[in-house]
Amino acid sequence: MFAGRKFAALLFDMDGTVVNSIAAAERVWADWARRQGLDVAAFLPTIHGVRAIETIARLALPGIDPMREADALLKAEAADIDGILPIAGAAAFLASLPPERWAIVTSAPRELALLRIAAAGIPLPAILVAAEDVSRGKPAPDCFRLAAERLGVDARDCLAFEDAPAGITAAEAAGATVVVISATHQHPLQTPHAAIASYAGLGITVDDRGWIMLAADRAAA
Structure with missing residues (x-):
């Protein structure tokens, strides 16, 4: 997947992408x-x-x-966070990323996002763009552009992980490359983008500039 491609940062939607809520x-x-x-x-x-x-x-x-x-x-x-779980492999994959090279970009309000992140047991990102941080939510590209800006990179150099049509459209409009997480899909989502069911077996390599390339996780192989 994306053989030879390197990305300045990785941007993750939350619900359905790293958290199953x-x-x-x-x-x-x-x-x-x-x-x-x-x-x-x-x-x-x-x-x-x-x-x-x-x-x-x-x-x-x-x-x-x-x-x-x-x-x-x-x-x-x-008040209802019962049964919130991480998407398979998400916690380990996020923990493997350089902290300054990834963000969560969610349509949830910050208060709810923090509760769900904690309930799922996934790492808390240094950059969290939530509902109240933008005047236009997904499918507008504002949230992804803001996350990239806060990371000090161009959204067009980012890889965005999404699961829902509105988020995919937002990431596309921001110019990011998109990968679709299908873990919670009850029906196949028709998309031209690469899709994965989980983060199991997914690793990274980081070059001397800090840019990230996806790779098979040898430890999981």
Whole structure:
């Protein structure tokens, strides 16, 4: 995968990419959707990879304040972290990366992101771009561009790990190379990008400039 390619930094979405929080998120959102009289089965696939405020605003429900509802959902999600797990191999892979060469770029608010990172037991990044750090969430490219800027690199020189269409579109628009994590996909995602089911067997080499190349992890082989 990406044979011979080197990247200035690696940018990771969180939910569905390094953390499996689907069960917890869908419990909270299903309860909310039922209270709004929505078709829960049709609605739940639309929540992933997008900021809560934008998901709610898109529905244009009468009498609903998206900001107030998003705040209430944050509190409910923060109170429900049961069953949150790391994507296979993610903790070891993230721990192997130079700290100044990777970031998490999530549509979740910072408070919730920190809770889920801790619950999953994955390393806390030096750079975390969360929902409140940008005025436009995914699929806009702002979050990936901001993460690259904070790492001191160009987004076009980065490799972005994503699992959801909105995030893939955001990474593409930022000019990053994309790899899709399919661990939580219930159905195949049609994508032109390289895809992997987990981080098992994935390692890195780092050149004298600090640029990263993906490699087979000999220890896992």
